[in-house]
Amino acid sequence: MSDVIAGLRRDLEERLKDIERELAEHEPLLREREQIETALAQPPFASDAPVRPTAKRAPAARKPAAKRAPRGANREAILKAVDERPGASASEIADVAKIARPVTYNTLAKLVEQGRLEKTDLPGGQTGYKPATPAEPEPGL
Structure with a gap:
């Protein structure tokens, strides 16, 4: 060593x-x-003119940062796509909503966990998503 x-x-x-x-x-x-x-x-x-400082190059200007979508925009786009196409797969939802697939998968998982969407089984072994059915109120409450 x-x-x-x-x-x-x-x-x-x-x-x-x-x-x-x-x-x-x-x-x-x-x-x-x-x-x-x-x-x-x-x-x-x-001369009376101010002395020109030695040539220093300013750092190159950065491109302005891309405008970000408002908070929750992906979630709303996914919910809208699911409302329009109940039972659509995650990749179809990503294409319709124009959101990257990894972001779509993560957001769908969160929405299912929150109870806003439900998973459904599609032919071919794929998973589809549909709006969650509202829970029925228990009698007497």
């Missing part, structure tokens, strides 16, 4: 030397730039 670490250390030290060599090549240019900027800031080159 220590041989591996020693090898990695040698590789890192070698890379560090490479980086230092490359930086040394740019050192004269950096010094010359500083000298020119200093000379421009003094008479007879100095």
Whole structure:
């Protein structure tokens, strides 16, 4: 194990030397730039105009975030699709509601758990979904 670490250390030290060599090549240019900027800031080159700061690039502007649907929009779209097509499978509901299938499956499971939808067995072993039948009130309550 220590041989591996020693090898990695040698590789890192070698890379560090490479980086230092490359930086040394740019050192004269950096010094010359500083000298020119200093000379421009003094008479007879100095002017009343503000000195332009060294060129710095602003980070690239990010694309605006995509507009999100309001909270509960997926749930409402799924309930609407089930009302229009009782007994539809999860993949059919996802296609009609234009919602990703994993999101549709998760939302359907939550709606079944909440009692807002019921599962039904479809031919071919698939599971369909339909609106839950309202519970009948118990007599005397």
